[in-house]
Structure formats: structure tokens, C-alpha cells
Amino acid sequence: MNAHVSSLGDAALSLLPPVARFNLRIAPADLAAAAKAFGVDLPTRIGQGVHQGARSAWCLGPDEWLLHAPEAEQAAIVAAFDAIRPSAAHSLTVISDREVTYGLSGARATELLTTGCPIDLRRIAVGDAKRTVFDSAQVVLLRDGSQDWRLEVWRSFAPHVEALLTTAQHELAAGF
Amino acid sequence: MTDYRVAGRGRVDHGKPVKFTFDGKTVTGRAGDTVASALLANGQHLMGRGFKYHRPRGVVTAGSEEPNALVGITRGNGRFEPNTRATMQEIYSGLTAESQNKWPSLAFDVGAINDRLYMMFSAGFYYKTFMWPRSFWDSVYEPFIRKAAGLGKAPTEVDPDQYASRFLHCDVLVVGSGPSGLAAALTAGRAGADVVIVDEHSEMGGTLLSEPQAVIDGLPAWEWLAGAVAELDAMSNVRRMTRTTAIGYYHQNMIGMVERITDHLAMLPENAPRERMWRVRAGEVVLAQGAIERPLVFHGNDTPGVMLSGAAQTFLNRFGVLVGKRPAVLTSHDSAWHSAFDMAEAGAKVAAIIDTRDVVDAALHDRAASLGIEVLTGHTATATRGRLRITSVRVNPVRSGTVGAGRWIDCDALLACGGWTPSLHLFSHTKGSLHWDAEAQVYLPGRKSEAVQIAGAGRGLWGIGAALDDGATAGAAALRSLGKSASAPSYKVSGDRIGTGVFHKELPTDRSPGRAKAFVDFQNDVTAKDLRLAVREGMKSIEHVKRYTTNGMATDQGKLSNMNGLTIAADALGKEAPQVGLTTFRPPYTPTTFGAFCGYHKGAQFEVTRKTPIDGWAETHGAVFEPVALWRRAWYFPKSGEDMHKAVARECKATRQSLGIFDASTLGKIEVSGPDAVEFMNRMYTNPWTKLGVGRCRYGLLLGEDGFIRDDGVIGRMREDLFHVTTTTGGAARVLNMMEDYLQTEWPDLKVWLTSTTEEWATIALNGPNARKLLAPFVEGADISAEAMPHMSVVECTVAGFPSRLFRISFTGELGFEINVPARHGRALWEKLWEAGRQYDICPYGTETMHVLRAEKGFIIVGQDTDGTITPQDAGLDWAIGKAKPDFVGKRSLARPDLVAPNRKQLVGLLTEDPKTVLIEGAQIVDDPNQPKPMKMIGHVTSSYWSEALGRSVAMAVIEGGHGRMNGTIHVPQAEGKPIRATVTTTQFYDPKGERLLVE
Amino acid sequence: MLLIHCPYCEDTLPELEFAYAGEAHIVRPQDPSALSDEEWRDFLFIRTNVKGVHAERWRHVNGCGRFFNALRDTVSDRFVTTYKAGEARPEPETLEAAE
């Protein structure tokens, strides 16, 4: 169950349950091996997301991917990558606890993000991701729908981001 | 008060009276009024006092360019804003407005004595008057300047309002909603573009609000306007924003806009921000900001009742207010004639139209004649009478440059018009060039540096028809630039007021110009005489004249005064205006609140405050916090009745005697992973890494390429190809950035990757002789006995069932462990250790105790004991350098002449002669305390504490040639009292042999 | 606030995502120990400080994380072009051709 932060008017904010989250770094030439280990065709365009079953991968940089999987699969995924290490050099770092994830939804969810995001959110396709900033915190935005977003932020920045989003949410709900 | 309201006229709601107070007196206006229009409706022109001379001042304009009618608005609960334009502040029931720069009252002001002391305030008075004698500064000048300086009163209470901010992206942003702005927005909107149109006023329309007589495409102006607004509102791709000022035009079409959300509301809605800063990124910008009327410069032109003719027209047509019942008109432009006609038709008895030109369009003469208005062409104005309101104006004929005899004309308002200046402030922000149109005598937009269109009066066009067509053309041009197409409609307009005019320097006079008080800048009280004096005193560029006289430097940024100032200065210099230059317009366009800039950043959200997973426990256990970088860290945990000194002494003692627990989660952590990890580490850090075994740790020292210490931390080898690097709390992001820099740009061939894990792990440090006893029962999957897990080793295991990277390291000199667990488990582990630790009197300690314990051991804190000029040798850390390594970052610099020079400042210990004396950190150190001042300073104290373990103070310092001064004496001079004597020592004060680490 | 084109993301994004990182094309010597004190000083401290088109490094720190190079006019604050780390500084002719 999602931890309810607040649901007001046309924009709801919730703290999502943890997932197995990884930072994968690998040379693009070795990507196929990583895709096999993770069981997902890893995307190659920065920002692009690929979703297969319960696993997702987003390309965040030329040699960087954000991987999500159900929590219970974390150890198996670490083991799968350990197995390919001798043949395909890479770095797989568990960051399940580094970030927390907020869900934003509702008719004005995208507008809510514009209180702190300087980028043109219209240009992020559904299913894709973008590392950017919200106010003074680095975040990764995952777009799940036209008005459905996940915002991942380093744990210690979360109270600040949450406070700003909540303030802005009240502002929207009050009709301003 | 007399009623100047014209029934049935204007856009105010005559059926809705609204009461507010001005200087404590109740005033009744109409819904839709501004403070200015409501006061004028009650016959009050006097709205403020001048800044320097405290001369009575009336409202001059009907817009945001207003220089005089500035009021303070109070809303209770600390809400107070000074310098609000009475012409922009909409009234609401209960509004409290107060005039400024007056004492004791607006009508009678003691400070007006300054008016008689003109010489004290003339051009350059800041530079001349207060030069000498020196002794006058404290007693005379400064108090005087303080009293005189500033406009209005600063608020004294905390602003309780919330401010908001928003980013917005659009295809076309239209600034200004007069005819050209509306036409541009309609054109772009109809073509399907994402359009934003903004206007600083409460409703859209601009000039159309003041000229209802025009007929557009067969519709009366206001009907057409209502249709245009309705059409814009019906388009989902158009955002229409009123009460929103575009304050600045920044690079690549980023426009800052401030939306005023609640300042016009009687009741403040809950959760409503007062203002919102919009940061808009537009594909194309259309600037449709119109033109600003220019005052005429003549003696007495600041008497209340003298105002701009266009303002009078706006007050009449938009607000239904006659600014006078017997107005006179003084003009050099046709437009003022129409103001006279409108007022005459509304029931005013126009005293005269005085035009400086000899020849004026016959149609205007005919209309004046039909309305029975006396016309005086080829005339000048030379004086006004009336103190709190004009009673008459002195006019003189000018024939071939000679001013004839004067005659007084009675009036209760004087509508002056010196022509119109295209409003190009935002365009100037872009550094677009302005070119001087010699024929029109105005600056017009020249070369553009942004994707911008300028439409309407901003391009020097005149009349509603021309503005509409130009706006439509600009809208279509904007779309073409964006690669879209749009057709620009053409508008049929009748009843348009197309006119011409001329510009003047000061109006000619038959009186001594040296005695004239002909104001150019009303807000800063600068006269034409001041400008000419500045030129006589050697100012040649307009930028110098501006600063010397302060012309155009008030909060209106010279919207009314710049062009008149330039014309007069150019005349005094005998040059054409463009040769004298033009002052730079800078953002913001109008005064902007600090709140709007701060946005959400106030109170707890003033800036990011990072908190560890254990922060909540520390808070409930009474921790006092200190900021460290963006983090807040538990500083110390006082028990009741303890001050910091007592708490820290207790925490130190408990840790050294038994067991302390410390939240080290803020330490930076970087995963260095890949086949070339060890090569990378060898190149980055001074230390050798190749032979460090898996499961072992080493203190790592990081230099800049310049050889100075940048960071340090303990680094564990988790696998052959994986290092767990720790950094200082403040250095985490910097170190990762530096590593990425070298990796990406110098050594891209290395197969190694870096990932920040600072926040993946919560880190708990256990220190003290009982650390292992507490920890061991919780550990599974590892043997942490002294034999199996020596000092400086690391193991992966579980602690209390949580997966963990467990380090045996010590920053205190005691037996120590640092337990890293996934962040979500940090607090739970802490609480388990805390519970179980009671048997050992476990003591939570904060950063202050950590600092004391490490100082007793002589461990440095990078950034405290180093300052960016300290080498490893200076800090006594030569042992951390891998001397056999061919290269590492900073190695070559360590051989630079300056870095091997004798007498460098080196880190040493200090023991004060009196053990009870604790030196002040940062205190300067000298060799000989009896030398004359200024003394030669040879270093400073970097760390200094009371050491409970040693029962005396200890300190560290950097001192010239410090390592060669062992057992020598230095002195630390004090602000008061005798210099303190101290002995130079090593930095290992406590347990120098490290025996306390060897607990079994 | 500038818009900056990241050559890795192939996207033009707000300056808030980027960090300046000093002058470009200053290569760390292969063997620093072979340099004279003067040569090493120049590598460490001497920068061009041009008025006009300046080759400089930026990092897309709040994006893809990559360091890249840019030509920026220090007078107008305008980016002329950006290119990947390791690539040669574009010649003026190719820039004009691109416009």
C-alpha cells in the first residue's frame, strides 16, 4: 500500500513502497550481456525506458542505466550480474535505499511538477525518464502516464521536496 | 470633499461603493477603482511628499510608471508594503493606505524646510556636501543621510505571506494586452500555438480601456475588447494572465513575470500565495508594451494637480473620474487635445489648451472652438501657483525664441503632455540595440538579439488601427519563426486618434533659469538645473550625469525622466542625444518584492536541510543540531541543566571509558567499481592501493593537482575490483565530481565506474573499550574478534539481521566500528544498539565530541586544519604518500619550489602555559608579543578544545616552520588582556602509541 | 538562465542542469615529472581569459552526468556550439557552414 502523503484537489502525492533499484554502468558494447542478465532489452537512447514484466530499465547517460525490479528479486539480480562480470566488465550498485520515490497523479500532477522543474515536461514521453532538478534537489522523473509521474530523490532531500510539493498542492487545491 | 465622479462613466461599478482609509481618513471609492482614482474622485490630488525637498506631490500617471503617488499598504499580521503605486493598487473594503515622506502630516510637513536649502541637495550633493570635516560624519552627516535616505518605511515584522513559483513553456509570450498585444495573441492563438498573454493591470485592453470612442470592425472598442477576451479565453491553447508584470527579459527568451494574486482581495483565501514568480521560456516573445507619456519640464511642474494628459484621459474613461473641473492643458502633442475634449464633454470647463507648437491640425482647432475652449498656440508655461493643489498656471507667448509677457490662467488641474516615449525596457534587457530616429526624436528597436517581435507604439506607431494591424503582423511573424503559419488579419478602425507632436528640453521661460524648480525626475527630486550643473562640473556621458544627479535612479528607473534628462544633458553639452548615450534599463521593470524572488524558500524550506535516517531519534533525544554542508547534524546531546561544555565533556568521558555511539551517515561514500578500480585509485589518491588486501582499509588522502589537500577518508577494498571510498561530509559531491572529471576526460580508457552510495547506507559508529562487546552478539556471518578482524579491516555480514558492511576503524583512538546498513534500517539498528548498550552506559555523542576526540589524537579535519594551502608534508602526512608511484593527482606539484620551500606553515600541536586556557580557533600567532604593531603573524590556531581525557586544553595550529619549532614557545595576542603563551608540540596528545585500539 | 545543448543527450536544456568546469583543451601531461617547474605552473594556472569565443568545459551534472566542451562567446554569453569531450575544437569555417 502506498504511504499516503496527501490527496488534494487534482493532484495526489504519495510515498511509494520500496523497489529493488540499481545503478548499472557498462560500456554500450557490452550492453547485450547486461540485458541478458537483467532479462530486459536495455534502451540505448538517453531518457528512454523499457518495461518488461515487473522489471524496468531507463537509460540515464551514455553508459548508465536505472533498473527497477520487485524487491524480492534483488539478490537474484545481483547474482546474475556477478555471473557475467568476468566476461562483461560493469558496475552494478544497489541503490534501493539511496532514493525514495513519490508518486504524483491527478489532472494537475504535471502542473504540480512545474513548481520546481525547469524543463519542458511535455517533451518527456510516457514510459521514459529524465534526470533533472526539482528546486535545488537532483531528481529522476519517471513518466508513467500523461498525468502520472514518479519522482525519485535522494533520501535526505526528500523532506524538502515533499514540503514544497505539499505547499504547491495546497495552492493548486485552493484554486491558485 | 467634492465629488469628481462622473456618473455612468468608466468601467468601475458605480453601484458598489468600497470604503478604505487613506492616512486614517475613510474614503469611498467604487469597485474597480485604484487608490489613485478613488482619491481623485474625492478631489484629492495630493498623495505624497518629495523625497529630498518634501514638496507636496500629486499623482502624475495612471500606471506603474507613477513616480509620486507611492503609499504604504497595511493588511495586519505583519503585512506591510511601502512604495506601492497608488495608481496600481486596487481598492478593497478595509484597505489601509498611508502616504509617505511626510511628518507630521501630508498637508503640513516640517521637512519641507529642505526645499529652502536647495544648495545642500543640488547635483552631486552626495559627493560634495558630506566630504568634510571628517568629524562631522558620525554626528551630522550619517544621521542626516539615514533620515533622508530611503523611500518609505521598511516593514518591521516578518512577512506572513506565502509566495509561489512556477516554470512555464510556451510558443509565444505576448507582453502587454493593448490593441497590438491582443491582436498578436489572437493571431497566434487562432493558428494553434501555445500562447501566453500578460498584462500588469487588472484587466486587459491597455489603450482601449482609455479610448472607448474607437470603433473596431464595426464594434465599439469595449465590445470588441470583450469579444477578443472571450475568444482568447475560449482557446485551450491560450493562457491569459492579468495583474502580472513581466519584470525581466533574460537569455534565450526566459522572461520573469510576477503575478499578484491577493493584493486586490478584501479577504485573503486560505493557502493562496500572495504573489507568484513565473519563469517563462517562450519560443517567441511579442513585446507590446506601448508608449509612456513624457512630462514637460517647467518651473512648478511638480505642483499637485499637474499630471500627464493621458492619465487624465484614463481616469475619466476607465474610472469615471474628472481629475479637475477646470483643467488646463499644456502640450506639445496632439494627444492631449483629445483629453481636453473628453473632459469637456464629460462636464469639465476646460480653461485653455496651451500648445507649444505654432501650428496644430485645423481639425483640432475646430473641435476646440466647438467646445468653447480657448486655444493658445506657440505658448510656454513659466510657473504654477498653488501649494497643495494647482490654482493657476502662468503662460507666455514665444515668438522667434523670445518669451513674451506672462498671464495667469486659473485652473484646478494642468494636463501636461511632452510627447510619447516607446516603452522598450524589456527589449533593452536583451541587449538589443536601440537606434535613434532623428525625425521622430525617439529611440526605436534596432538589432535584435533574441527571438522577439516588437509591436505597436513600442515601434513608434501611433493609433489603435496601426497598433492592431502591427500586432497581428507580429503574431504571424512569431509563428513563422517557429515554423508555423498564420494569417494576420487587418482591422478597420474609426474614431481613431492619430496624432503627432514634438519634444522639448526645458520649456522656454522669461525668468531666471537659475531660480527655476523645473523637475525632471520627480521621485529623486532632480531638476533641469541639476542636470546642467552636472555638465558644467565636467560630466560628459549620460551615465555620469545620471550617477552625479541620481536622475533616473529611483524605483521608477526613470520611466518618465530618462528621455527628458538626456535631452537636457545633450543640450547642455551641445550634442545630439545619441552622442550623449543612453542609460541602461535593467530588470526588474517595476519594483518587485523579495517574497516573489524567494518563492517557497522561507522558514523550514529556506534551503535544503538534509537529514540522516537517525535524525529523528536525535531530535527526540534532545540533540542540539549544527549545520554541516547542507546537512543538519546532531552537535551534542545535553542532559537537563548541561551547557555545551558540560555535555561534551561527559560525552567524551563516556566514550573513552566505556562506549559512545555516533551517527556518521553523512560521510560521503563512493563505490569505485571495475577491473581498473585499483589503477584509478592509485592515480587519484596519494596512497598506494595495489597491495591493499580485500577486506582491509586504508586512510586515503586526496590532493588537488596543485598539491594541496582536498579531502580524506577511510577506504575499504571490498573485492579486487571494488573499493568502498568514504569522503568528508562536505566533500562528497565535490570529490565525486573531481573523480568523474579525471575519469571521463583524462583517463576514459580505464574500465571503472563511480556511483555515489552516500545515501544508500546509514552509518553508525561505535567507539570505546566496550564497542566489540556490544556489537559482537548482533553480528552474523563474520568473526569480529581482535584476531580475525584487526584494526583497519572491513567485512560483509549481517548486524541485527540487516545486511551490513562493517568496518573496524577509529576516528577517536578507541576501539571502533562503523556499521553501514541500508538506510531504511539505520534507525532500527541504532535503537537496538542503544537498548542493548545500556549495560555499558552507552552514550550518544554529536559532532563536537567527535571533533574533540579526534583532536586529542591529532587527526585532521580537512577544511578546518587545512585551508587549501596545506600540503601533505605541511600536515605531517608524508607517510600517506606512495613514494614509489610514478604519478598521482598532485604529485608533480609537491616538488614545486614553493611547496618545498623552508618555513612553510606546518601543522603542530599547541599546549597553553595555563592548562585551563582554551585558545580561540582562528586566533593569530606571533613570535614576540612585545614587537610593535602591526605584529608579524606567523600562523593561526585551527582547532582548540578542552580535553576531558587530559584534564587540560589542547590545540592545533599552522605555524611557519612549525615542525622545526618543537618545544618552542609562541604567543597568541588577545583583543583584551595579555597574550597567551603556548608550547609547540606534536599533534598526538592522547595515547600516542595507539595502545587503546588494542582492546581484546 | 541559458539553454545549453548537451551533445550526449542531444537535447537543449536549462542551465540549472549544468555546471561550469573551466577552460577546455588543457590536457593533463602524460608524464608530469618530465615537465619543468615553469611548464607545470602553466598547466596548473595559466588560462586564456578570452574576450570573445572561449572553449570551455561544462558538465551535465543534473542530467547524463557527462563532461563536454563548448564554445561560448564571453561577451554575449551565447553558446556557439557544444561538442563531446575528446573531440577537437571546431574550426570557425565548420561553424559558419552549420549556421
Ligand SMILES: [Zn+2]
Ligand atoms: Zn547530457
